[in-house]
Amino acid sequence: MPVASNKESGNRRLPRFARLKPGHSHLDWIKLTTSNVDLRGVDSIRPYSLEEVSKHNKRSDCWMIINNRIYNVTPYLPFHPGGKGELMRAAGKDGTQLFMEYHSWVNPHSMLKACLVGFLS
Numbered sequence: 652m653p654v655a656s657n658k659e660s661g662n663r664r665l666p667r668f669a670r671l672k673p674g675h676s677h678l679d680w681i682k683l684t685t686s687n688v689d690l691r692g693v694d695s696i697r698p699y700s701l702e703e704v705s706k707h708n709k710r711s712d713c714w715m716i717i718n719n720r721i722y723n724v725t726p727y728l729p730f731h732p733g734g735k736g737e738l739m740r741a742a743g744k745d746g747t748q749l750f751m752e753y754h755s756w757v758n759p760h761s762m763l764k765a766c767l768v769g770f771l772s
């Protein structure tokens with residue numbers, strides 16, 4: 652995992668991981684996604700255009716495309732180890748490239764399958 656060295660950050664270690672609130676660990680996320688809580692917020696999984704996805708670009712309503720799949724990442728925001736702000740960079744957009752830049756080793760579909768709302772049409 653890339654870690655900012657003092658040299659890279661001008662003698663000041665840049666925070667890369669967010670301070671998550673208690674109850675927002677990775678295990679807590681797994682627990683939530685395997686419970687019966689509705690994390691999609693839609694009635695059915697269906698195709699959406701990029702334009703439709705782009706309307707969901709707020710912290711209170713945040714969708715993201717990763718590998719042509721569309722996820723409602725709103726419930727994941729407080730669980731994201733990189734922080735809400737980092738996740739919001741791809742709000743309402745195709746975040747595939749950013750996602751791969753930061754953590755190609757993370758499996759987005761296994762983590763977000765309970766948040767799948769559709770596919771890019």
Ligand code: HEM
Nearest residue numbers: 667668732733737738740741746749750753754757759762
């Ligand atoms: C597309 C916009 C995203 C950006 C810009 C972003 C950025 C980051 C950053 C800066 C970190 C801190 C660790 C590091 O720098 O190596 C991080 C960690 C992490 N993010 Fe994201 N992220 C994004 C989307 C997501 C999504 C959608 C998920 C859920 C599938 C996710 C899951 C994680 C996980 C699990 C870690 C911890 C990785 C580890 O411990 O190895 N991220 N992210």
